[in-house]
Amino acid sequence: MVTISRSKHPLATKNIHPPGNLPTLTQQxxxxxxxxxxxxxxxxxxxxxxxxxxxxxxxxxxxxxxxRAGEVEGEQYFFVSRDRFSEMVEANxxxxxxxxxxxxxxxxxxxxEAALEKGQSVxxxxxxxxxxxxxxxxxxxxxxxxxxxxEAALEKRIRSRGQDSEAAITKRxxxxxxxLAAADEFDLxxxxxxxxxxxxxxxAAVFDAR
Numbered sequence: 234m235v236t237i238s239r240s241k242h243p244l245a246t247k248n249i250h251p252p253g254n255l256p257t258l259t260q261q262x263x264x265x266x267x268x269x270x271x272x273x274x275x276x277x278x279x280x281x282x283x284x285x286x287x288x289x290x291x292x293x294x295x296x297x298x299x300x301r302a303g304e305v306e307g308e309q310y311f312f313v314s315r316d317r318f319s320e321m322v323e324a325n326x327x328x329x330x331x332x333x334x335x336x337x338x339x340x341x342x343x344x345x346e347a348a349l350e351k352g353q354s355v356x357x358x359x360x361x362x363x364x365x366x367x368x369x370x371x372x373x374x375x376x377x378x379x380x381x382x383x384e385a386a387l388e389k390r391i392r393s394r395g396q397d398s399e400a401a402i403t404k405r406x407x408x409x410x411x412x413l414a415a416a417d418e419f420d421l422x423x424x425x426x427x428x429x430x431x432x433x434x435x436x437a438a439v440f441d442a443r
Contacts, residue, residue: 264374265377266377267279267359268364272394272405273425276358279358282356283356285432290353291357292344292355292356294339294341295341296337297313315337327341327342328357328366377420378421379424379431380423382425388406
């Protein structure tokens with residue numbers, strides 16, 4: 234496991250890239266897993282990465298949760314019923330799936346396989362359980378974990394969204410502790426305390442051929 238961070242952090246202590254140009258993109262398609270606790274900023278980092286590098290593919294997950302304000306079907310998620318989700322699991326249509334905070338999330342397998350066969354690298358934004366499943370089915374995947382600057386900062390971010398009940402927030406914070414404890418399972422760790430630095434570190438991780 235290698236950490237990408239220029240910040241002092243109790244869970245991130247090593248920086249693999251000196252200042253300078255980013256490494257060139259490897260010619261071999263990669264499956265890149267982006268994980269981290271809810272509220273850490275994975276989605277925002279991924280959106281900026283894809284805006285800057287449209288050659289990358291991204292998998293749109295399916296979920297049984299209700300859409301949040303501003304979310305568009307087929308962009309952030311495909312929103313399905315629990316019955317439909319169960320059908321997809323039974324038919325082996327999902328690369329990985331997990332239940333989180335009372336809702337199910339999964340990654341459709343067909344679109345991932347098609348992109349990799351065409352030589353297109355794909356980024357998956359998924360939770361810890363899903364990352365572990367992908368690690369077993371795709372051992373060569375590059376797994377990146379996004380850390381908050383502190384647990385207190387993470388709680389502040391979750392509460393500031395104003396999207397969850399107190400009970401849901403409590404569940405998310407409890408799950409965050411579990412996920413943070415598993416950070417060392419990942420190949421790379423990035424601390425999202427300064428957004429511009431975090432996106433630069435994510436680019437370095439994605440475009441590093443090692």
